[in-house]
Amino acid sequence: xxxxxxxxxxxxxxxxxxTIPDRWSxxxxxxxxxxxxxxxxxIFIDIIIxxxxxxxxxxxxxxxxxxxxxxxxxxxxxxxxxxxLEFSPTILCLILAGKVGSNIASxxxxxxxxxxxxxxxxxxxxxxNYLILPKITAFISVIPSLVIISIFAGILGGxxxxxxxxxxxVTEYTQGIQYSFVPFYVTYAIIKSMVFAFIISSxxxxxxxxxxxxxxxxxxxxxxxxxxxxxxxxxxxxxxxKLLLT
Amino acid sequence: MIEVKNVSKSFHxxxxxxxxxxxxxxxxxxxxxxxxxxxxxTVLMKSTVGIHKxxxxxxxxxxxxxxxMNDNQIKMMHREIGMLFQGSALFDSMTVLENVxxxxxxFSDMDADAKRxxxxxxxxxxxxxxxxxxFPAEISGGMQKRAAIARAIVLNPKYLFCxxxxxxxxPKTSLMIDRLIQEITHEFxxxxxxxxxxxxxxxxxxxxxxxxxxxxxxWQGNKDQVYDxxxxxxxDLIFAxxxxxxxxxxxxxxxx
Ligand SMILES: Nc1ncnc2c1ncn2[C@@H]1O[C@H](COP(=O)(O)OP(=O)(O)OP(=O)(O)O)[C@@H](O)[C@H]1O
Ligand SMILES: [Mg+2]
Numbered sequence: 206x207x208x209x210x211x212x213x214x215x216x217x218x219x220x221x222x223x224t225i226p227d228r229w230s231x232x233x234x235x236x237x238x239x240x241x242x243x244x245x246x247x248i249f250i251d252i253i254i255x256x257x258x259x260x261x262x263x264x265x266x267x268x269x270x271x272x273x274x275x276x277x278x279x280x281x282x283x284x285x286x287x288x289x290l291e292f293s294p295t296i297l298c299l300i301l302a303g304k305v306g307s308n309i310a311s312x313x314x315x316x317x318x319x320x321x322x323x324x325x326x327x328x329x330x331x332x333x334n335y336l337i338l339p340k341i342t343a344f345i346s347v348i349p350s351l352v353i354i355s356i357f358a359g360i361l362g363g364x365x366x367x368x369x370x371x372x373x374x375v376t377e378y379t380q381g382i383q384y385s386f387v388p389f390y391v392t393y394a395i396i397k398s399m400v401f402a403f404i405i406s407s408x409x410x411x412x413x414x415x416x417x418x419x420x421x422x423x424x425x426x427x428x429x430x431x432x433x434x435x436x437x438x439x440x441x442x443x444x445x446x447k448l449l450l451t
Numbered sequence: 452m453i454e455v456k457n458v459s460k461s462f463h464x465x466x467x468x469x470x471x472x473x474x475x476x477x478x479x480x481x482x483x484x485x486x487x488x489x490x491x492x493t494v495l496m497k498s499t500v501g502i503h504k505x506x507x508x509x510x511x512x513x514x515x516x517x518x519x520m521n522d523n524q525i526k527m528m529h530r531e532i533g534m535l536f537q538g539s540a541l542f543d544s545m546t547v548l549e550n551v552x553x554x555x556x557x558f559s560d561m562d563a564d565a566k567r568x569x570x571x572x573x574x575x576x577x578x579x580x581x582x583x584x585x586f587p588a589e590i591s592g593g594m595q596k597r598a599a600i601a602r603a604i605v606l607n608p609k610y611l612f613c614x615x616x617x618x619x620x621x622p623k624t625s626l627m628i629d630r631l632i633q634e635i636t637h638e639f640x641x642x643x644x645x646x647x648x649x650x651x652x653x654x655x656x657x658x659x660x661x662x663x664x665x666x667x668x669x670w671q672g673n674k675d676q677v678y679d680x681x682x683x684x685x686x687d688l689i690f691a692x693x694x695x696x697x698x699x700x701x702x703x704x705x706x707x
Pocket of ligand 2: 492493494
C-alpha cells in the first residue's frame with residue numbers, strides 16, 4: 206500500500222471510530238480500563254525518565270553557561286523551558302509511542318487475527334468504535350497529567366543535582382525556575398501532547414486493526430505503528446511549534 | 452429459512468469464488484456446507500452473513516434481502532445471528548462468564564443479576580458451569596468451543612452460523628460438539644448453517660447438505676442420500692475419508 210491508500214483507509218477507520226457508542230455503559234467500562242492500562246501504568250516510567258533527564262539537562266545547561274558574565278539563574282530557567290517546551294510534551298510522547306503504541310497495536314492486531322473483531326462485528330456492534338474510541342479518548346485525557354507530572358519530576362531532578370552536587374546552588378536554581386515564567390508554555394505543552402496522544406493511539410489502532418495474516422504480522426505491524434507514529438509526531442511537532450509559538 | 456439466489460462472488464483477481472449458487476437453508480435443521488479446502492465454503496458463509504458483499508444475487512432471511520440492506524439495517528440483522536468462529540474467537544481479556552454476558556451487556560436491558568442468570572443458564576446448557584471464572588487461555592479447545600456456543604446462543608438467535616466447529620478437536624469431542632449444535636438447533640428451532648469438511652459430521656448431523664465444488668453447487672441432499680449422489684467430486688471426497696475406509700474395511704472383514 207502506498208501513502209495515499211494508507212491515508213484513505215486510515216480516514217475510513219476514523220470515520221467508523223469517531224461515532225456515538227452503541228452503549229454508553231460499555232464505553233465507560235472500556236474507558237476506565239484503558240485509563241488504567243495506558244495512563245496509570247505509564248506513571249512510573251514517566252517519573253523515572255523525567256527525573257533523570259532533569260538531572261542531566263541541569264548539569265549540561267550549567268556547563269554551557271559557565272561564563273561568569275551570564276546570570277546564575279539562567280540555568281534553572283533553561284532547564285524549566287526545555288522541559289516545558291520540548292522534553293515533557295514531545296520526547297515523553299515519543300517514548301510513550303513505543304510503550305503505548307506497541308501495546309495498542311499488538312492487542313488489537315491479536316484480536317483481528319483470532320477473529321475476535323469479526324465476532325464483535327457479527328454481533329451487530331461497530332467494532333472500531335467499541336475497541337478504538339475508548340483507547341483514543343482515554344489516552345488523550347491522561348496525557349496532560351502525564352506531562353505535568355513529567356515537568357515536575359524533571360524540575361525535581363534538577364533540584365536534586367543542585368542539592369547534592371556542587372554544580373549549581375539551590376538558590377540559583379530555584380530562582381531560575383521561577384524567573385520570567387510564561388504560563389502559555391504550559392498550555393502549549395498540553396495542546397501538543399494531546400495532539401500526539403491522538404496520533405499515537407489512532408495510528409497504533411490503525412496498524413492493529415488492519416493486520417492480515419498471523420502472529421508474525423502482528424509483530425511487524427506494531428513495529429510499523431511505533432516507527433510511523435514517531436515520525437508523524439516529530440513532523441507535527443515542528444508544525445505545531447511554528448503555529449503556536451511564532 | 453435462508454434463501455441463497457443466484458449468488459456470485461469474486462475478489463480483486465476476478466476469479467469467481469462463488470459461481471451462481473442457489474440453495475435454501477432450512478429452519479430448525481442443521482444445514483451443512485461441505486467441500487474441499489479452497490472450494491469457497493467460508494466465502495459462501497461470510498457472503499451469507501454480509502461480511503462479504505456479493506457481486507450478484509440475493510440472500511433472503513425469511514424474506515428479508517440482506518443484499519439490499521444498508522449498513523445500519525445489516526447491523527440490526529446481525530443481532531438475530533449467532534456465529535461460531537473456527538478459532539472460537541473468545542475475548543482473551545474476559546472470563547468465560549464475561550464472554551457469554553458480553554452480548555447481553557451490549558444489547559439487553561435486563562438488570563445485572565438477570566444477565567448473569569441468563570449467561571449461566573446458557574453455560575449450563577453447554578455443560579460448562581464449573582469453568583465460568585476461568586479465562587479462555589485456561590480452558591481446553593473443546594471447552595472454548597462450548598463457551599463460544601453459549602455466547603452465540605445467549606441472545607436467542609434465529610440463525611446460527613458455525614465455521615468449521617470441529618477444527619482442532621479429537622473425533623470424540625467433535626461428535627459431542629456436533630450433537631450439541633444439533634440439539635440446540637432443534638430445541639430452539641434455529642436455522643443453523645455449518646461449514647465442515649469432516650465426513651463424520653456429515654454422516655452424523657447432515658440434515659440438509661450442500662456440496663460446493665469449485666465455487667458451484669455440486670449436489671444437495673441429506674445424509675441418507677449422500678452415498679448415492681452420482682456426483683463424482685463428492686464421491687471422491689467421501690472415499691477419501693477415514694470413516695469410509697473403516698466401513699470398507701469392516702465390510703471386507705465381514706465378507707472374509
Ligand atoms: N478475502 C479474500 N480475497 C481474495 N481471495 C479470497 C478471499 N477469501 C477467500 N479467497 C479465495 O476464495 C477461495 C475459497 O476460499 P474459502 O476460504 O472459501 O475456502 P474454504 O472452502 O472455506 O476452504 P477451507 O476448507 O480450507 O476453509 C480460495 O481460493 C481463496 O483464495
Ligand atoms: Mg474455510
